[in-house]
Amino acid sequence: MLQKGIGLFGILSWIFGLTDRSIALLSDGYLSAIDIVQLFTASFFFVSWIFLSPFLSFNSQSQRKVEGIRQKVEASP
Numbered sequence: 001m002l003q004k005g006i007g008l009f010g011i012l013s014w015i016f017g018l019t020d021r022s023i024a025l026l027s028d029g030y031l032s033a034i035d036i037v038q039l040f041t042a043s044f045f046f047v048s049w050i051f052l053s054p055f056l057s058f059n060s061q062s063q064r065k066v067e068g069i070r071q072k073v074e075a076s077p
Contacts, residue, residue, distance in 0.1 A: 007053040014046040 021042050025035045 003054040007049075007055060010049050011053065014042070014049055018042050018046060
């Protein structure tokens with residue numbers, strides 16, 4: 001439960017950060033390379049955070065499949 005709370009807080013923080021960077025990028029009236037690089041970097045870290053969050057459990061799903069196959073193999077004569 002703590003992991004999911006931290007994951008949700010992180011997602012909300014990254015969304016806030018991306019929104020802040022987007023507003024800063026558009027408020028100047030011109031696009032600078034540094035602003036664009038910062039936005040892409042923040043986007044990359046946001047996507048990485050989502051893939052590492054406990055809401056996506058790729059490992060647990062594949063682990064369950066492996067356990068199911070292992071139990072079938074052990075049960076068969």
